[in-house]
Amino acid sequence: DGGITQSPKYLFRKEGQNVTLSCEQNLNHDAMYWYRQDPGQGLRLIYYSQIVNDFQKGDIAEGYSVSREKKESFPLTVTSAQKNPTAFYLCASNPGRGLAKNIQYFGAGTRLSVL
Amino acid sequence: QKEVEQDPGPLSVPEGAIVSLNCTYSNSAFQYFMWYRQYSRKGPELLMYTYSSGNKEDGRFTAQVDKSSKYISLFIRDSQPSDSATYLCAMSAGSNDYKLSFGAGTTVTVRA
Numbered sequence: 045d046g047g048i049t050q051s052p053k054y055l056f057r058k059e060g061q062n063v064t065l066s067c068e069q070n071l072n073h074d075a076m077y078w079y080r081q082d083p084g085q086g087l088r089l090i091y092y093s094q095i096v097n098d099f100q101k102g103d104i105a106e107g108y109s110v111s112r113e114k115k116e117s118f119p120l121t122v123t124s125a126q127k128n129p130t131a132f133y134l135c136a137s138n139p140g141r142g143l144a145k146n147i148q149y150f151g152a153g154t155r156l157s158v159l
Numbered sequence: 160q161k162e163v164e165q166d167p168g169p170l171s172v173p174e175g176a177i178v179s180l181n182c183t184y185s186n187s188a189f190q191y192f193m194w195y196r197q198y199s200r201k202g203p204e205l206l207m208y209t210y211s212s213g214n215k216e217d218g219r220f221t222a223q224v225d226k227s228s229k230y231i232s233l234f235i236r237d238s239q240p241s242d243s244a245t246y247l248c249a250m251s252a253g254s255n256d257y258k259l260s261f262g263a264g265t266t267v268t269v270r271a
């Protein structure tokens with residue numbers, strides 16, 4: 045099945061710990077995105093990448109880091125510098141071409157909580 | 160002021176009613192408009208995708224875009240309990256980074 049796979053579904057972070065959220069897609073999409081969703085605030089863009097080995101900060105990049113070593117993978121690390129990491133994290137990808145070039149497709153999300 | 164405004168609700172309707180959702184926006188460069196449906200603890204899934212002004216219908220769903228008023232709407236006819244979800248509007252100016260601006264989402268409950 046083609047799609048976007050996020051893992052784990054639930055993640056717990058201890059104070060001072062870095063944690064990494066996985067996002068894998070087999071849609072052959074060039075662009076990938078990470079969002080944070082908090083109740084009543086909609087989706088806020090953390091980082092995005094349009095091509096391998098390149099990525100840009102979104103609106104709330106502080107305390108987060110990413111890498112894009114492969115087209116299929118775009119992991120997000122929530123560092124200890126992120127003081128309020130409890131949220132629902134969503135990964136998305138975009139074909140970047142054709143009639144649907146502006147549509148983003150989402151994974152099922154990872155819920156991160158602080159212990 | 161947010162770039163995209165969406166009433167968070169919640170909205171509760173009886174089964175069979177018409178659900179009316181809307182978003183307003185301030186960026187006149189937006190030309191691609193989307194509605195996503197998000198069930199609790201799941202990722203958003205695309206419902207409707209429209210370009211520029213006009214109407215688009217897909218089954219029980221109708222999307223309307225009025226660029227002159229910077230206003231978009233989603234109507235759900237003959238609503239079902241399975242339509243209970245959060246509905247997010249999203250829009251894009253069509254720039255090369257394909258970034259989207261999202262509304263906060265409206266939570267809808269359809270009562271059986």
